[in-house]
Amino acid sequence: MLVGGGRPPEGLNAHFGPLSAGSHPKVASNSVLRRGWGETLDLARRVHPGLRRAVVIVGSTAGERFWLESARRQLAAAAESIEISYLVDSNFRDVLRAVAALPKDSVVLVGPFLRDGAGRDFSTPAVIARLAGVARVPIYGLTEGMVGSGIVGGYVVSYQAHGRVAAELALRVLAGERPEPTGEGTTTAMFDDRQIARWKIDRRLLPPDGVVLFQKPSPWTQYRGYVVGAALLVLVQMGFIAALLMERAQRRRTQRGLADRLRFETLLSDLSHALASCSDADIDREIEVGLRRIVEDLGTDRATLWAYNDAGDEARVSHTWTRPGVPPVSPLLREKDFPRSFAELRAGRVLRIPTEASSDREGLVRTQTLSSALAPLVEGGRVVGSLSVGSVQERHWPDDLLPRLQLLANVFAGALSRQRAAHAARESARDIRDLAGRLMTAQEEERRRIARELHDGVNQDLAALSIALSAIEDDLPEGTPIARRKELSQLQERAVELAETIRHMSHELHPGVLQYAGLAAALRSYCREFERDHGLAVAYRADDDLGAIPADVALCLYRVTQEALKNISRHANASHAWVSVGRWVAPDLTLSIRDDGRGFDLAAAHARGGLGLISLDERVRIAGGRLIIASEPDRGTEIRVVVRLADLAEAPRDA
Numbered sequence: 001m002l003v004g005g006g007r008p009p010e011g012l013n014a015h016f017g018p019l020s021a022g023s024h025p026k027v028a029s030n031s032v033l034r035r036g037w038g039e040t041l042d043l044a045r046r047v048h049p050g051l052r053r054a055v056v057i058v059g060s061t062a063g064e065r066f067w068l069e070s071a072r073r074q075l076a077a078a079a080e081s082i083e084i085s086y087l088v089d090s091n092f093r094d095v096l097r098a099v100a101a102l103p104k105d106s107v108v109l110v111g112p113f114l115r116d117g118a119g120r121d122f123s124t125p126a127v128i129a130r131l132a133g134v135a136r137v138p139i140y141g142l143t144e145g146m147v148g149s150g151i152v153g154g155y156v157v158s159y160q161a162h163g164r165v166a167a168e169l170a171l172r173v174l175a176g177e178r179p180e181p182t183g184e185g186t187t188t189a190m191f192d193d194r195q196i197a198r199w200k201i202d203r204r205l206l207p208p209d210g211v212v213l214f215q216k217p218s219p220w221t222q223y224r225g226y227v228v229g230a231a232l233l234v235l236v237q238m239g240f241i242a243a244l245l246m247e248r249a250q251r252r253r254t255q256r257g258l259a260d261r262l263r264f265e266t267l268l269s270d271l272s273h274a275l276a277s278c279s280d281a282d283i284d285r286e287i288e289v290g291l292r293r294i295v296e297d298l299g300t301d302r303a304t305l306w307a308y309n310d311a312g313d314e315a316r317v318s319h320t321w322t323r324p325g326v327p328p329v330s331p332l333l334r335e336k337d338f339p340r341s342f343a344e345l346r347a348g349r350v351l352r353i354p355t356e357a358s359s360d361r362e363g364l365v366r367t368q369t370l371s372s373a374l375a376p377l378v379e380g381g382r383v384v385g386s387l388s389v390g391s392v393q394e395r396h397w398p399d400d401l402l403p404r405l406q407l408l409a410n411v412f413a414g415a416l417s418r419q420r421a422a423h424a425a426r427e428s429a430r431d432i433r434d435l436a437g438r439l440m441t442a443q444e445e446e447r448r449r450i451a452r453e454l455h456d457g458v459n460q461d462l463a464a465l466s467i468a469l470s471a472i473e474d475d476l477p478e479g480t481p482i483a484r485r486k487e488l489s490q491l492q493e494r495a496v497e498l499a500e501t502i503r504h505m506s507h508e509l510h511p512g513v514l515q516y517a518g519l520a521a522a523l524r525s526y527c528r529e530f531e532r533d534h535g536l537a538v539a540y541r542a543d544d545d546l547g548a549i550p551a552d553v554a555l556c557l558y559r560v561t562q563e564a565l566k567n568i569s570r571h572a573n574a575s576h577a578w579v580s581v582g583r584w585v586a587p588d589l590t591l592s593i594r595d596d597g598r599g600f601d602l603a604a605a606h607a608r609g610g611l612g613l614i615s616l617d618e619r620v621r622i623a624g625g626r627l628i629i630a631s632e633p634d635r636g637t638e639i640r641v642v643v644r645l646a647d648l649a650e651a652p653r654d655a
Contacts, residue, residue, distance in 0.1 A: 045082070050105055056109045057099075095116070110128060121272075148213060294321075305318045306333065306388065340356075536569055587644060588644050589643045592641075594636060599635050
């Protein structure tokens with residue numbers, strides 16, 4: 001952004017060639033929010049003689065693309081004398097490995113990095129810290145916020161200077177002036193003294209007007225009051241020393257604040273990644289790990305997730321972690337004991353006790369807690385619980401803790417919401433499977449009833465009809481035309497054929513032989529009949545002793561054989577089929593149906609959602625087994641059903 005005007009083209013910014021021993025580019029006076037890729041690379045080449053390659057690392061968000069484009073433009077000329085490569089849209093773990101493998105004559109240039117190619121979010125200081133931990137070569141950056149997180153330095157964008165220029169222009173505009181776009185720059189050479197020492201950089205090669213941070217006071221700075229002002233009053237000396245101590249204390253507080261912020265961002269990032277990438281079954285375990293880390297990082301005694309009842313006037317512990325030696329948290333809290341806390345949380349606000357809810361202090365003490373901070377768990381715009389951290393001693397909760405606690409609560413709320421959704425989906429799937437089982441059971445019962453009606457009713461009537469026709473034929477008077485006798489004989493034969501068809505249909509609907517002779521005999525009989533009726537050679541083999549088989553398992557295997565052989569006859573274009581059943585891997589009972597047909601593409605069949613495969617799989621699953629189908633085009637098909645009978649000890653047995 002150009003303060004006071006539009007965005008200038010890249011050519012308006014000053015171009016700087018490689019630095020010589022006695023000069024440096026005046027970047028601070030020639031560009032506005034310039035991304036100093038070229039100047040930083042020139043600086044690196046100057047302070048690291050023998051540099052042969054540079055690696056540019058930028059995140060994958062749309063905003064970071066502008067940084068990448070400016071890098072390519074500014075470093076294009078340098079590519080003729082140095083190897084330049086770019087790590088963009090990569091998984092962060094791959095970036096770490098690539099940086100760790102760089103040779104000694106390399107340097108790393110890092111721009112903003114807020115998201116990697118896998119879509120995971122990061123903070124740039126955290127990325128720099130992790131890169132610095134694995135890198136064997138120096139790292140340079142382009143923004144002021146990177147200095148202190150592991151980079152040597154660079155020509156960095158100073159947003160404070162940019163804001164100052166913008167404020168000055170705004171004051172001139174408010175005074176009635178129409179200022180031209182300013183040429184005053186906001187890019188500053190800035191370095192980390194610790195990294196300068198780490199990489200043994202000659203400080204004389206740094207720009208004279210560069211800013212070096214994190215310097216330790218030199219002996220001259222610390223004791224120059226004694227050398228220069230030996231005659232000054234003791235009071236002046238004490239004041240000077242006190243000022244130095246205050247400055248050092250302020251710097252340490254700042255460093256501690258940065259360290260705390262980095263530690264929290266790391267915790268938030270790790271917790272978000274763990275809960276987002278784990279399975280639904282592991283969410284509870286990951287939540288407890290996260291609560292333990294919160295206790296350790298914040299130095300509290302407890303961290304607890306509370307779940308509200310439907311009325312919202314009670315909160316029960318769903319997950320908690322307590323420091324060893326600290327009494328466990330109370331498992332139930334009621335609104336009557338904490339009216340202010342419940343009201344604040346219901347309104348979606350973070351609170352502290354004592355402070356915002358000091359009136360609830362007495363109820364808190366009864367839970368063996370003297371101070372606590374709480375944040376609401378919001379799901380779908382409704383408060384469903386809360387996250388609390390507590391201490392058994394008096395403690396002050398800083399203001400900056402409250403928004404951090406809310407961020408953690410949001411992460412937990414998302415994970416719990418996903419867990420509840422997955423549980424609801426499993427319950428729904430279980431209900432659907434139970435319904436399918438009941439439908440199949442009802443279907444078998446209806447088949448059994450219809451088969452019984454056909455066998456005991458219609459078939460008996462047809463038998464009676466056949467007998468009656470035979471009697472009529474026998475009682476015909478002499479002289480009856482032969483054609484009339486032939487008609488009666490044909491009617492009788494038709495009645496017998498119809499009775500046989502109905503008997504076969506009754507057997508298809510409900511195989512009585514399965515109930516009385518057992519699975520092995522029923523399958524042998526069916527394979528023989530199928531071979532006779534369909535002209536397909538069916539080879540059958542069974543173990544000598546299958547043992548006791550639950551009735552529902554026997555019926556399932558019989559139905560699977562029926563369906564499989566019908567499919568082979570209709571679709572496989574096969575000449576042979578093999579059916580075998582036995583306990584080849586005890587205690588499993590295995591049914592196998594193979595053919596030498598043309599096979600099919602199993603993945604494509606599943607994609608089409610064919611009802612045949614679905615019904616087979618569901619029938620086997622209800623019987624407590626698993627269905628395995630192996631098929632390839634022109635190489636035949638094998639359907640295998642495996643049932644572990646040891647798990648079905650209480651089921652009714654086949655004869």
